[in-house]
Amino acid sequence: MNPENADILKEGLWRNNTALVQLLGLCPLLAVSGTVVNALGLGIATTLVMAGSNVTVSLIRNLVRPELRIPSFVLVIASFVTAVELLMQAFLYDLYLVLGIFIPLIVTNCVIIARAESFASKNNVGRSLLDGLAMGLGFTAVLLLLGAIREILGHGTLFSQAELMFGDGAQWLTITLLDDYRGFLLAILPPGAFLGLGLLIALKNVIDRRQAQRATQAVAIPAQPDAAG
């Protein structure tokens, strides 16, 4: 992979992660991360919409007048969301019922319009597709992690209701980590989502700082530690 593409991937998955760094699209992130399966469903839907809208916006970027770009982008995004919603209604009806209003609300997820405006409208199709996928996967990863934390703490299970996503044959996926667990309601309620996200952001900052420290030590500059320290 050429370094430019690797950079786009790294931006989306880590350095400029939508959930941990840009803090965009928090509403679905906080609302739907109660279980891993819900998180996975919404994450995949968002990734698909983001990849599709990025490609389309990149294709039409030279045709749309700058004054009209925002409405056109919204139209593009809305079409993809409608498509994804209909697909889910057709093939994942139970999950569609669980996620409810949060699927149409992907339209208003500011991550998607932000990527369309700041990346896809300035880059070619291939790079835009990669950016959409990377950003979407970064979002999905945080959603999954948060969903896992909240589900383990709140219900003591993992992948509960896996049949919603993978069909009836997938019930074996559900792992009960703690038998007889009475549940920790705070993790399932909204405060749990905020606390969990806050802890994840803190964790990312700690990892970044450690890496920066190691980098400065490796270079072994004799000067005092700079702002990165």
Place this chain on the structure above:
Amino acid sequence: MKLDTSSSPFIHSGANITGMMLRVCLALVPAIIAYTWFFGWGLCINIFIAVSTAVAAEALMLRIRQRPLKPFLSDGSAVVTGLLLAFCLPPFSPWWITVMGAAFAIVVAKQLYGGLGYNPFNPAMVGYVMLLISFPLEMTQWVPPNIVNQLQIGFIDTLKIIFFGEYPYTLSIDALSMATPLDTVKTELGLNVTVSEIVQGNAIFGDFAGVGWEWVGNWILLGGVWLIYKRIIGWQIPLALMGSLFTIAFFFFMLDPDTYPSPMFHLFGGATLLAAFFIATDPVSASTTPFGRILYGAGIGILIYVIRTWGSYPDGVAFAVLLMNMAAPTIDYYTQPRVYGHSKDEPHGGEH
């Protein structure tokens, strides 16, 4: 000759945080004894668990945050947080409830915000609310005073209940626990029973509020007045809190004494007095200006009444305190006192 100059204050009362916190604990001792007398050893054990957890959590967080242990641990603020939290819990709560509450109070509500002096919310109340919304079952297992159910549960038996969930005399928590006076009033009012019928039909009601509870309330009141006398806390918050609660309760009581309990019931019921003197007066999370403290206390009193009367929880002290904690910075901003030498029209000291 050399003249040393020093700046004011020249007379120092010797007050420090440790002394303050020590006096707060002392003021609670009579209430703790009364509570133990009426409700058994549960409170004492809970206090021990909560205080040791709070101090341990404080030490752990200070170490992680690389702060010196000795000055921050010896200020006693963690002890007071543990003490107040334990006072709010049902006496036979399982040990892990108390441990979780105290740890959450110190780690999340206090140390994550930067430790003593930086926490916008009262740590004990954050811990309590966390427990209340997470474990509704355990947090409503209140027991009546032992003069009502004629059950004396000894120290060892209480230890067994708290640590192992083993009940003596083939009792269970369902047999032991009972609705609190506030709970009873709330449930039965929903069944269209009048207040006077509720009070007469239940043995847990005393002169003003619940038997036992009102006596604990008296001792809290006494301890609180001593704190005001010692100038550990200001008079504004307790007076405004009790005054506003009394006024609004009196208004509705006069309107319809059958559906609204008496103002004395509200003052001596639930955690009102504990909140007025010990919880709302937390110097860090409360309002700091004299007039601001009156607004702050009055706000808590009104919110307590609103939550108790029209909310879904029987008591609203913790929520009321946390909501007013949120409002405290704004109240402080608008109630800055006039600085000597400046006119009223120049807020915040004006230009120099």
